[in-house]
Amino acid sequence: GDSVTQMEGPVTLSEEAFLTINCTYTATGYPSLFWYVQYPGEGLQLLLKATKADDKGSNKGFEATYRKETTSFHLEKGSVQVSDSAVYFCALNPSNTGKLIFGQGTTLQVKP
């Protein structure tokens, strides 16, 4: 079945470091891909999305490109801040209105 795999965490970085969180997926069709972020004690917030191959989603300095050939949707940010410390979830939606399938989440800790 469809699935999402994320890199193991926690990821610990110093402020202004470059961030990559790897996400790969398995899907039979052409899913939409999402990154959600969960700040401590809060719910899930949509960070960015991409709906077809080669699309790049971006928001708040974060970017991810939908790579069909490598079935990946890696999250990147050029310069992280302490306020970016959170859990990041990669997710796919196999059909427009279907359930989201989440990866296990990657905890990011950014130290000053």
Added chain:
Amino acid sequence: EPEVTQTPSHQVTQMGQEVILRCVPISNHLYFYWYRQILGQKVEFLVSFYNNEISEKSEIFDDQFSVERPDGSNFTLKIRSTKLEDSAMYFCATSPQETQYFGPGTRLLVL
């Protein structure tokens, strides 16, 4: 900006008791979902709801669970007889089509 809201934010209950978790969707959204997240684990799909009926449900969503939209605005998840393993954060999500927007969650603790 419109948001999905959920009540209560926290609920503590005794095993075997019924709980009802409530969600107010964003007003023009037509698709509704419940997910849960057991502490430290991934977010899991429970059920989706469209046009006043269940579209899809997971294996977790057994006969102890039910959903309804009783008054056209609230969207509720009922657990008839709670078990210890139902302790989790429950998230409501709503969607106009493909992008789902999540509420802040209800933390349920079953003792």
